[in-house]
Amino acid sequence: MAVTDPILSVEGLQTSFHTDKETIRAVDDVSFAVEPGRTLGIVGESGSGKSVTARSVMGLVDSPGVVHEDSRIRYHEPAFVQRMARRYPDRTRTRARTSSGPDPDAESNESDGFVTLEAFEGSGTDVVVDRGFVDLVAAPEAVVRAVRGREIAMIFQDASSSLNPLYTVGNQLEELLRTHRGLRGQEATETAAALLESVGIPDPHRRLSEYPHQFSGGMQQRAIIALALACEPSVLICDEPTTALDVTIQAQILELLAEIQADRDVAIVFITHDMGVIAQTADRVSVMYAGEIVETAPVDRLFDRPGHPYTEGLLESIPGITRRGNRLATIDGRVPTPTGDATACRFAPRCPKAFEECHAVHPSLVSVGDDGDHRAACLLQPTDEDEAGRLEYHGGESDGEVGEDRDGDSSEHHHDEGGPER
């Protein structure tokens, strides 16, 4: 586990799309956390559920998509938690943590509470919060809207379509500065120019009065980053921000994001299908496949000793890592569309190492190695057990207290609910 507390944590996130024909489980029991100043990479092929994960965190999943109500998306920024606790005292719960004694007077067990305080002083509208979180799944729409942009901002893949073509870049920047920071007139213009300058756009005052079509692709992405930074968010979700850019511009943008992270201590969730980009940016990597996280590890560990055959496949398909003259390795087939409860390994049909049980037992995340920092959902793990022992870990062919992993993290449970709820 990381030394610092996470700023954003997601546990058991499930997002499904209900259509007349079927229910597509685009995100199925995904958990991750990211700490201030750190970068979490989420990597996977197209259709693995990466973007839906990002949109779920932002509350941007539109009908017919539904974020399952048992999912937990927690935002831990103390100042924001305190603001929400003061604004919604009736929906604030307390939870004792080992370091701070529980306060029986402030205890309220509202079942519809979405603000949870873990370390605080005072109560009601005067509460001072040291540690706690806001659950964005249970929170009302107004709270989610207050989070967007101001607390968690997002950068999308296609820069050219992410700016409104009918308004100047300055207009769009100043709108955000006005909405979130109450800046107007000259002050807003100066702040907007400073923002453009900070993302490396030369001659910012002239650029403010230009329209998006007058910007090049790289400049558009810089302007979008400026928009995301306008409200000084604590978390930045980047959904393939460099995919549409050419390689030199891509390197510049990645460098810019690294600078911003160093300056502002912002947490970054970096979504991409490009293992090379992950290697450059991420501190920690989660590999997604068919709506699930199949492996998670610190970036070096993942690249050195991947624990899941899918990760191995992804690493082998990076151009340049394989020896010259050889054909680039690929993973045959496509990501399946998950429609029901997982009863088997979803990667098994494409897996070169699949054996019989892979088609009958759904693997859960288990530790690879000893420290619990590297986990993979594969029946080949943990490698120090024989096949029967491994299956027991994953909850197959046994009635014992299994399915739970050794470090006992509750986020690892494999849910057994019936169908997804409407």
Add this chain to the structure above:
Amino acid sequence: MSRWEYFLRRLLLSIPVVFFGATATFVIFRFGPIDPAAAIVGEAATEASRESYERTREQLGLTQPVTDHYVEYMRDLFLLNLGESWVISPGTSTVDLITTYAPRTLWLGFWAVLIPIFVGIPLGIYAGLNANTRIDYAISMFGIVWRAMPNFWLAVILLVVLSQSGQLFGFSWPDFLVDTPVTGTPDLSALGSPSGFAAATKQILPAAVVLGSASMGSELRIARTAVLETINSGYVELAKANGVSQRSLVWKHVLRNTLVPLVPTITNEAFLLIGGSIIVEVVFGIHGIGYLFFQAAINGDLPLVTALVFVFVLVVVAMNLLQDLLYVLIDPRVGYDGR
């Protein structure tokens, strides 16, 4: 600024268009299937009528060489020296006829453009913002039905229903608010006074609803599609993710972008009104420019027909310029790399 350069270019380009339109009218007049002089004089059976036929030919300029006639004709057109009517109202200048008849059509067209804009487009936008709900289905159905009903049929049905509204609904349209007949030409002389305005508006309304019906249907459908397209665009999603307020999202980011595909639709529908007004004016007995054109055409009053066709050419070119102007105002991308 390149947007205004673009508009200036369009303005200059419309000059050859008008020139070409005028030439085409000349060709219709001079080489068309109807001999203008014969249409005016009638059968040239007697010596006297032969003489008057020759005289008419000379007056119309048909005896000159084609090139001389063309030059003279074009000069007259551009000086708005549009000649006289020969059959409908012999001896009256066409300019006088047009200034008498045109305001009625303008009044009709004004309402026929306004109704779709203020009923069709808001309904379409509402349907788009609430896509795939019951109300969206109801509105879309309404739009399709309205679009599909032919003008001449709708006009006749509306006439029947309104003139018998007393017996049918116990509500008499002719007596409603101000006394007006169901058909006939509205009196535009008293537009300044409230009662005069009400009477003129009420009387033109059924015809305007019919004339604007198809436009309303298509503008509704296109507004809905445009809203849906904008809502699902990257910049609306990004604005949402950046915490732009709901109100600004709809009013600033969605609506203005929706206008971009709507502008050409509105102006194109307005062209159709020119053709449609002929049918509607005849059915409702409104003596407007469409009615005048119809009468001139069936009576072979070719000087009047050519003058009217020239006026229609001017109107269409002016509408196109208006469309370009609106484009320039709404969309900053216009004229950018567009040459």
